[in-house]
Amino acid sequence: EDKVVQSPLSLVVHEGDTVTLNCSYEVTNFRSLLWYKQEKKAPTFLFMLTSSGIEKKSGRLSSILDKKELFSILNITATQTGDSAVYLCATLRYPSGSARQLTFGSGTQLTVLP
Amino acid sequence: DTEVTQTPKHLVMGMTNKKSLKCEQHMGHRAMYWYKQKAKKPPELMFVYSYEKLSINESVPSRFSPECPNSSLLNLHLHALQPEDSALYLCASSQGGAGNTIYFGEGSWLTVV
Numbered sequence: 001e002d003k004v005v006q007s008p009l010s011l012v013v014h015e016g017d018t019v020t021l022n023c024s025y026e027v028t029n030f031r032s033l034l035w036y037k038q039e040k041k042a043p044t045f046l047f048m049l050t051s052s053g054i055e056k057k058s059g060r061l062s063s064i065l066d067k068k069e070l071f072s073i074l075n076i077t078a079t080q081t082g083d084s085a086v087y088l089c090a091t092l093r094y095p096s097g098s099a100r101q102l103t104f105g106s107g108t109q110l111t112v113l114p
Numbered sequence: 115d116t117e118v119t120q121t122p123k124h125l126v127m128g129m130t131n132k133k134s135l136k137c138e139q140h141m142g143h144r145a146m147y148w149y150k151q152k153a154k155k156p157p158e159l160m161f162v163y164s165y166e167k168l169s170i171n172e173s174v175p176s177r178f179s180p181e182c183p184n185s186s187l188l189n190l191h192l193h194a195l196q197p198e199d200s201a202l203y204l205c206a207s208s209q210g211g212a213g214n215t216i217y218f219g220e221g222s223w224l225t226v227v
Contacts, residue, residue, distance in 0.1 A: 032215075042204055042218040042219055043157065043218050044218075045216075045217060048215045090156075092215075092216070095162075095169070095170060099145045099162040099164040099169045099170060100162075100214065100216055101159065101170065102216055106155070106156055107156055
């Protein structure tokens with residue numbers, strides 16, 4: 001059975017801190033790993049990682065994938081209160097045709113205090 | 115434009131009602147999805163449509179009935195639901211080619227009373 005495990009489950013930091021969120025996986029037919037940010041509504045796409053060792057960056061957020069050790073990290077530098085959210089990691093595989101199947105981890109609840 | 119539109123945003127229904135959730139995307143995506151998300155849990159896949167055909171049904175009870183009338187629309191018909199079916203229902207779509215991601219709509223909050 002596919003497994004995606006995120007840690008920590010929750011994290012409380014102060015504005016300006018740097019955080020690292022972890023995601024490890026054991027899945028069959030792995031294609032990519034995705035990070036989403038979820039506030040009160042739908043998950044918002046952050047990154048998709050397919051190749052090992054290539055860092056993806058978007059502003060203060062960055063992420064990297066290690067396909068040998070089967071994990072990914074999401075870094076957020078200079079955190080702001082607006083970064084408070086649940087961060088979801090998901091693995092992607094292609095079961096058939098154009099369908100894509102996501103397996104989500106349980107998420108990391110990040111709270112950034114002013 | 116990565117917009118997936120869901121209606122209604124909120125729905126309250128009785129256990130004997132029949133209602134539908136609707137989802138629309140105009141990105142030319144060929145795969146569409148329904149996910150269910152309970153509070154403080156990650157989304158769980160319910161159904162996947164690929165090229166307007168149902169390709170994955172994750173053992174969802176028959177009181178949930180998906181329909182894909184065309185490549186832009188996806189419906190979820192609801193009948194005889196239970197209070198434990200109350201959740202956020204998320205629609206998503208993806209293009210289907212190599213390396214494509216999955217984009218989510220804002221969800222429909224369903225409460226069954």
